Amino acid sequence: MRRKGFVSDEIIQTIDVTNTLHGGISEPVIKLSQHQEYRQIELKVPGITEDKMHVKINNNQLVVYFTHHIESRGTLISVPYIVYHKPIPYFIDAKNIRAQYKHGILIVQLPYNELANGYHRDIPIGTQ
Secondary structure, X not given: OOOOOOOOHHHHHHXXXXXXXXXXXXXXXXXXXXOOOEEEEEEEOOOOOHHHEEEEEEOXXXXXXXXXXXXXXXXXXXXEEEEEEEEOOOOEOHHHOEEEEEOOEEEEEEEEOHHHHOOOOOOOOOOO
């Protein structure tokens, strides 16, 4: 039976084989917190080095992933593993999202924008 969606059966099978051949992948640790000026995501993936982690915004989606490199028949293949994938809320200033490493933990800060406190304005009532 063919699944509907974005991921093909072939990719699912490849990921399954990759997971089996390499002894599995450590589960990432994700900590979410809210602060007065921003939200914060802290991520740690045991066994994954900083140079393999990526943070991207794609169509208002925040994606954090790492790549696993596998050699097959002399060809190096990069297989992505998504750690975090969520839409960016309207009250987050997407242009100012920042990421950094601190003590081996990837920290992504999502600062609030002016809509964080809601949108308020008086609407004048006209007459005809």
